[in-house]
Amino acid sequence: MAEKKSSPGATLAGLSLVGAGLAHFVAPQLFESMTKPAFPRDTDRHIKTNGTIETALGVGLLIPKTRKLAAVGGLGYIAYLGVNAARNK
Structure with missing residues (x-):
């Protein structure tokens, strides 16, 4: 089986998502205002x-x-966020 090659776009997207994901733990206050509308209960956990x-x-x-x-x-994941945002509007 041929080895799959890395794509610069996928690498950039992956690194960006990893960075954003880890930022949720380093500076959770940055995400509170955008998370609270979709997840008003137990926002920190979300x-x-x-x-x-x-x-x-x-x-x-x-x-x-x-x-x-x-x-x-x-x-x-996008669908999950959208459904929660719509449900808690």
Whole structure:
């Protein structure tokens, strides 16, 4: 089986997501104002959950073998955020 090659775009997206995900733990206050409308109850827990998901998706994008799965997971994550934002409007 041929080895999958790394793509500069996927690498940049992966590193960006990992950075954003880890930032949820380093500076959670930066995410409170955008997280609270979608997750008004237990916002701090959801900030950490979102940080974990974003970090995992970013790592998935960095690994060529898991890139497609991470992309599908990213679409699911966007849907999850959208549904919660709409539900708590």
